[in-house]
Amino acid sequence: xxxxxxxxxxxxxxGPTSVINSSAYGIIRSAxxxxxxxxxxxxxxxxKGVLNDTLYDMGREDPEELARLPYTPAxxxxxxxYKLADPEKDDTDxxxxxxxxxxxxxxxxxxxxGNDSMDTCNKISKYMNKVGxxxxxxxxxxxxxxxxxxxxxxxxxxxxxxYIATTCMEVYQDAHVYDSGMVCIIEIMGRHAxxxxxxxxxxxxxxxxxxxxxxxxxxxxxxxxxxxxxxxYRKTGNCFVAVSEGIHYADGTFVSEAKTSATDGFGHAQxxxxxxxxxxxxxxxxxxxxxxxxxxxxxxxxAHLASQTDITEAYRAGAAAVKAAVSGMTxxxxxxxxxxxxxxxxxxxxxLPLEEVANKEKKIPLDxxxxxxxxxELPFLEYVLPLVQGEPELSLEESLPRFAMLKKIRA
Amino acid sequence: xxxxxxxxxxxxxxGPTSVINSSAYGIIRSAxxxxxxxxxxxxxxxxKGVLNDTLYDMGREDPEELARLPYTPAxxxxxxxYKLADPEKDDTDxxxxxxxxxxxxxxxxxxxxGNDSMDTCNKISKYMNKVGxxxxxxxxxxxxxxxxxxxxxxxxxxxxxxYIATTCMEVYQDAHVYDSGMVCIIEIMGRHAxxxxxxxxxxxxxxxxxxxxxxxxxxxxxxxxxxxxxxxYRKTGNCFVAVSEGIHYADGTFVSEAKTSATDGFGHAQxxxxxxxxxxxxxxxxxxxxxxxxxxxxxxxxAHLASQTDITEAYRAGAAAVKAAVSGMTxxxxxxxxxxxxxxxxxxxxxLPLEEVANKEKKIPLDxxxxxxxxxELPFLEYVLPLVQGEPELSLEESLPRFAMLKKIRA
Numbered sequence: 001x002x003x004x005x006x007x008x009x010x011x012x013x014x015g016p017t018s019v020i021n022s023s024a025y026g027i028i029r030s031a032x033x034x035x036x037x038x039x040x041x042x043x044x045x046x047x048k049g050v051l052n053d054t055l056y057d058m059g060r061e062d063p064e065e066l067a068r069l070p071y072t073p074a075x076x077x078x079x080x081x082y083k084l085a086d087p088e089k090d091d092t093d094x095x096x097x098x099x100x101x102x103x104x105x106x107x108x109x110x111x112x113x114g115n116d117s118m119d120t121c122n123k124i125s126k127y128m129n130k131v132g133x134x135x136x137x138x139x140x141x142x143x144x145x146x147x148x149x150x151x152x153x154x155x156x157x158x159x160x161x162x163y164i165a166t167t168c169m170e171v172y173q174d175a176h177v178y179d180s181g182m183v184c185i186i187e188i189m190g191r192h193a194x195x196x197x198x199x200x201x202x203x204x205x206x207x208x209x210x211x212x213x214x215x216x217x218x219x220x221x222x223x224x225x226x227x228x229x230x231x232x233y234r235k236t237g238n239c240f241v242a243v244s245e246g247i248h249y250a251d252g253t254f255v256s257e258a259k260t261s262a263t264d265g266f267g268h269a270q271x272x273x274x275x276x277x278x279x280x281x282x283x284x285x286x287x288x289x290x291x292x293x294x295x296x297x298x299x300x301x302x303a304h305l306a307s308q309t310d311i312t313e314a315y316r317a318g319a320a321a322v323k324a325a326v327s328g329m330t331x332x333x334x335x336x337x338x339x340x341x342x343x344x345x346x347x348x349x350x351x352l353p354l355e356e357v358a359n360k361e362k363k364i365p366l367d368x369x370x371x372x373x374x375x376x377e378l379p380f381l382e383y384v385l386p387l388v389q390g391e392p393e394l395s396l397e398e399s400l401p402r403f404a405m406l407k408k409i410r411a
Numbered sequence: 412x413x414x415x416x417x418x419x420x421x422x423x424x425x426g427p428t429s430v431i432n433s434s435a436y437g438i439i440r441s442a443x444x445x446x447x448x449x450x451x452x453x454x455x456x457x458x459k460g461v462l463n464d465t466l467y468d469m470g471r472e473d474p475e476e477l478a479r480l481p482y483t484p485a486x487x488x489x490x491x492x493y494k495l496a497d498p499e500k501d502d503t504d505x506x507x508x509x510x511x512x513x514x515x516x517x518x519x520x521x522x523x524x525g526n527d528s529m530d531t532c533n534k535i536s537k538y539m540n541k542v543g544x545x546x547x548x549x550x551x552x553x554x555x556x557x558x559x560x561x562x563x564x565x566x567x568x569x570x571x572x573x574y575i576a577t578t579c580m581e582v583y584q585d586a587h588v589y590d591s592g593m594v595c596i597i598e599i600m601g602r603h604a605x606x607x608x609x610x611x612x613x614x615x616x617x618x619x620x621x622x623x624x625x626x627x628x629x630x631x632x633x634x635x636x637x638x639x640x641x642x643x644y645r646k647t648g649n650c651f652v653a654v655s656e657g658i659h660y661a662d663g664t665f666v667s668e669a670k671t672s673a674t675d676g677f678g679h680a681q682x683x684x685x686x687x688x689x690x691x692x693x694x695x696x697x698x699x700x701x702x703x704x705x706x707x708x709x710x711x712x713x714a715h716l717a718s719q720t721d722i723t724e725a726y727r728a729g730a731a732a733v734k735a736a737v738s739g740m741t742x743x744x745x746x747x748x749x750x751x752x753x754x755x756x757x758x759x760x761x762x763l764p765l766e767e768v769a770n771k772e773k774k775i776p777l778d779x780x781x782x783x784x785x786x787x788e789l790p791f792l793e794y795v796l797p798l799v800q801g802e803p804e805l806s807l808e809e810s811l812p813r814f815a816m817l818k819k820i821r822a
Contacts, residue, residue: 016584073581073585074584074587166715166811166812170485170714174711176485177427177486177489178491179491202811208814291707291708294705297585298578304577304581388810388811396802398800400799
């Protein structure tokens with residue numbers, strides 16, 4: 001075994017999730033327990049923390065507080081959306097990163113994020129290799145969007161999917177209490193891939209979810225949409241619709257950003273999001289009661305409704321990255337490989353070269369989407385259901401969340 | 412004891428809550444178990460179900476499904492916002508109600524709702540008394556708004572308060588992940604009373620909630636608001652604000668409905684709600700990242716995050732109404748009386764004449780609100796904390812909610 005001794009740095013990057021801190025805990029715990037890793041440093045605000053030399057000594061945190069991380073939403077050390085330049089054109093950042101790595105004798109670098117973050121991770125890996133600095137670089141996947149290439153699914157998705165399905169089931173009850181009908185439109189995140197919005201179909205599968213689900217994988221047509229809504233409303237006296245924020249017209253224009261709308265032909269900036277816009281269009285056309293609901297940040301930080309499967313897998317992804325790196329692996333991202341044993345789902349850990357996953361997007365297979373683009377087929381439901389299973393034992397104080405409180409002692 | 416034998420009708424009225432069905436179960440279970448009550452009828456869509464003779468025979472429901480009602484959000488039998496006319500001017504509806512009461516030999520009427528519903532209940536009670544029809548009429552309180560007069564608090568409020576506090580704590584984590592600051596504005600229900608919005612201060616009390624909380628009990632001033640936000644942002648690099656949908660200017664105009672706004676002086680109908688509006692005003696002034704979040708229906712139907720205290724008290728309110736009526740009481744609404752035994756909160760049941768509670772509103776005492784109108788004082792926190800306690804054992808199937816499914820067999 002190729003033993004390499006030194007410090008590690010880990011960073012959290014991109015939009016947060018309910019369980020990204022579970023991966024952090026997987027990394028921290030495993031790194032603290034590894035004889036090869038001499039010091040565990042957490043970067044404040046992702047790669048920015050490396051560039052700014054703002055690093056926290058995780059070994060000086062209270063172990064009990066660290067153990068709360070899996071149940072604490074959002075990025076405990078802070079995150080960033082910082083894109084590294086092409087090192088051929090501008091290697092300033094890379095030189096600085098190397099300087100910091102040398103300063104702290106960093107031999108392990110773990111980066112937890114989505115597509116863009118894997119690009120960062122890949123570039124750092126290639127640079128360190130090029131300059132001959134011995135450092136093992138591993139990517140740990142994370143994104144509620146579930147659009148990372150090469151992995152069956154991403155940590156963060158299962159919890160967001162569970163939140164969306166549960167919330168749709170609850171809103172369904174509420175949106176059907178009056179005998180006067182209503183059109184209810186719920187807006188869900190996902191700019192380019194519809195995985196999150198599709199999770200609303202889990203609720204429909206239990207008879208208490210959206211009648212219509214629109215994804216960015218297909219082309220949105222406003223007239224067809226209005227016809228669909230009217231048809232359901234005529235038949236049932238109500239209509240419940242889930243839309244992805246990324247639905248777009250045939251020319252690629254996002255419906256949320258299209259200049260013209262039913263209310264304002266002057267091109268004024270419109271307040272409110274897509275749900276409010278569509279609600280307005282439906283109201284103008286059908287003259288019925290309409291309500292637009294935007295799930296907003298709630299869908300990615302609702303740790304109280306996380307999937308225990310997701311929490312566990314997020315932890316395993318972080319721990320596996322450390323174990324593999326200590327064993328000699330580098331330049332890889334952790335991936336999940338779905339398996340079934342006697343019909344029961346489980347998840348195997350694998351690895352893919354960073355270069356293969358960086359900057360790629362995975363969308364919902366078109367044959368998992370209903371031919372008319374208004375819902376999901378059984379294979380999707382079978383795919384998502386195992387990911388939302390299990391209720392975590394939350395840490396509560398007086399029935400309110402008790403999240404991890406880190407001391408964040410500078411290294 | 413004044414024994415009166417006959418059927419009972421109960422109805423659910425006004426906006427639903429997470430626990431209104433728990434009160435329904437308290438009524439149904441107690442009525443089914445009472446030897447005096449010969450038949451338990453549930454009205455479809457509140458008083459409309461009586462007027463339309465759409466009544467369900469609750470005795471024919473599966474007891475196991477009925478037992479799921481306390482964990483099923485929204486009004487299981489449907490609700491309405493129907494205002495009965497002044498019987499002196501138009502007694503058509505009253506004659507019809509009497510006709511239905513006679514048809515089914517109804518001797519007990521239980522109505523579960525808020526201010527307006529207590530008005531309905533009161534009018535029916537007085538009419539039956541006037542025409543000499545022997546029927547005991549009881550009101551059961553319900554409203555997330557917590558604005559019913561005469562009771563310490565209302566069933567429904569505790570669960571909504573818990574949802575709001577928990578959600579604010581989660582959003583707080585998410586809204587602080589980047590080193591680039593953000594102003595986050597969260598809009599909470601409550602047109603005239605700020606009880607719901609005030610619950611956000613519970614999160615602040617744990618160091619993870621809104622910096623500023625604006626209630627309809629005080630006058631809103633846009634300039635002062637912008638100064639407040641800027642001051643917090645300058646000091647901390649972030650600002651998290653909770654606003655009640657009912658905040659209004661000195662002349663009484665709701666901020667959400669004021670015609671002029673920073674973006675649109677043409678008086679066009681604005682899409683989106685108050686949070687989107689305020690976010691826009693802040694953005695125009697401060698040129699920083701801003702996000703508006705509207706909790707919308709989610710705050711009143713999130714049964715997965717209900718307070719067990721609230722569920723239990725809602726049940727007790729329904730059961731107490733039946734017990735009291737069977738014992739001879741009529742023309743009263745159930746109220747809660749707060750007690751402390753060795754420092755521990757508990758809730759006694761009392762009764763008030765319907766006339767005293769109908770159409771009145773209870774607001775937050777002004778001395779519970781910070782003098783500058785941007786937050787809550789300790790007495791409010793001490794008031795609300797006991798109401799959010801306890802986690803229900805939810806009925807789940809494959810980790811998703813399994814709500815009551817009633818057969819709704821017509822009487």
